[in-house]
Amino acid sequence: MKVGIAGTGRMGSAMAQRLMSLGHELSVWNRTPEKTRELAAAGAAVAASPAALAEKVEVVLTILTDDKAIEALYHGPGGLLSGNVAGKLFIEMSTVRPEVEVALAKKVEAKGAALVECPVGGTTGPAREGKLFGFAGGGDSEVAKARPLLEQLCRRVEHVGSAGAGARMKLAINLPLYVYWQALGEALLLCQSLKLDPERLINIFSDTSGASNVIKMRGASVAAHLAGANAGPATMNVDMVCKDLRTMIEEARALGGTLPAAQAALKCFEGAVAGGLAQHDQSSLPAHWARQAGG
Ligand SMILES: NC(=O)c1ccc[n+]([C@@H]2O[C@H](COP(=O)([O-])OP(=O)(O)OC[C@H]3O[C@@H](n4cnc5c(N)ncnc54)[C@H](OP(=O)(O)O)[C@@H]3O)[C@@H](O)[C@H]2O)c1
Numbered sequence: 021m022k023v024g025i026a027g028t029g030r031m032g033s034a035m036a037q038r039l040m041s042l043g044h045e046l047s048v049w050n051r052t053p054e055k056t057r058e059l060a061a062a063g064a065a066v067a068a069s070p071a072a073l074a075e076k077v078e079v080v081l082t083i084l085t086d087d088k089a090i091e092a093l094y095h096g097p098g099g100l101l102s103g104n105v106a107g108k109l110f111i112e113m114s115t116v117r118p119e120v121e122v123a124l125a126k127k128v129e130a131k132g133a134a135l136v137e138c139p140v141g142g143t144t145g146p147a148r149e150g151k152l153f154g155f156a157g158g159g160d161s162e163v164a165k166a167r168p169l170l171e172q173l174c175r176r177v178e179h180v181g182s183a184g185a186g187a188r189m190k191l192a193i194n195l196p197l198y199v200y201w202q203a204l205g206e207a208l209l210l211c212q213s214l215k216l217d218p219e220r221l222i223n224i225f226s227d228t229s230g231a232s233n234v235i236k237m238r239g240a241s242v243a244a245h246l247a248g249a250n251a252g253p254a255t256m257n258v259d260m261v262c263k264d265l266r267t268m269i270e271e272a273r274a275l276g277g278t279l280p281a282a283q284a285a286l287k288c289f290e291g292a293v294a295g296g297l298a299q300h301d302q303s304s305l306p307a308h309w310a311r312q313a314g315g
Pocket residue numbers: 026027028029030031032050051052055083084085086088089090092093113114115116140141142143144255256257260264
């Protein structure tokens with residue numbers, strides 16, 4: 021299938037690798053052109069603009085930082101929707117507020133094209149292996165059209181409602197995860213004086229009710245950060261975690277609710293950003309907090 025990916029950041033690039041490995045004819049575009057070089061070397065075509073990308077493919081995937089990036093890519097000069105896109109399918113996978121996806125779906129439909137939003141759970145490793153969890157929002161026929169491609173990227177695709185429903189689900193899923201990073205940091209602070217080997221400590225946690233599913237996936241990385249060792253490149257950075265938390269808090273405010281635990285976690289993570297951790301992986305957060313105990 022002729023597939024385009026507009027936005028080859030961490031997740032976009034990982035998904036591009038996955039789709040190329042399955043034999044799709046891939047075209048890419050990214051605001052910062054250097055980030056398309058590796059994909060081009062692996063055989064992807066690089067389009068001159070988002071509009072040129074949309075013109076040459078059947079399906080366009082986007083996974084971008086935030087609503088501003090969606091605005092720029094879809095509606096900016098030479099944007100994805102600036103040409104004739106009638107009959108094309110757009111799959112929008114960024115973590116943003118539901119209203120952003122609802123508004124985008126209307127604009128895409130007005131151009132005679134279809135939009136399915138499908139934010140994902142899982143990071144770059146699962147994206148390269150086709151093991152993400154997709155939260156799809158959109159009409160039944162549109163989601164059915166997107167499903168074969170989504171199932172090549174995801175171990176599980178749940179159609180949770182109309183446009184915006186996927187974004188809502190994704191924000192909800194990330195909330196306990198982020199609060200957990202902070203809770204784990206606080207728990208590890210309590211353990212600092214035990215002077216246990218970090219791998220052993222995380223192994224003990226992971227076999228108890230003090231674990232969350234993420235320990236199974238990222239426990240080694242948390243232990244490496246605790247040991248001060250190289251934990252590898254960031255897959256989801258602390259800046260992006262703060263963006264997600266702010267988005268959840270805004271969404272709750274619009275619903276007339278509050279998220280005190282998420283607000284407290286955001287305050288702690290903003291402290292980590294001020295301490296230079298903005299581009300570090302989210303798995304560095306527990307060790308960052310635990311170190312306050314002087315360990
Ligand atoms: N990383 C993860 O583990 C993970 C997992 C699930 C969901 N997500 C979500 O997926 C999305 C992308 O995350 P990521 O980690 O792949 O981020 P990333 O590596 O920072 O990539 C962000 C992408 O958005 C583009 N972008 C940002 N602002 C733009 C603008 N104004 N105009 C045009 N393009 C713009 C970037 O282009 P440039 O390269 O030019 O900056 C880049 O292609 C986020 O919504 C995140 O919350 C991430």
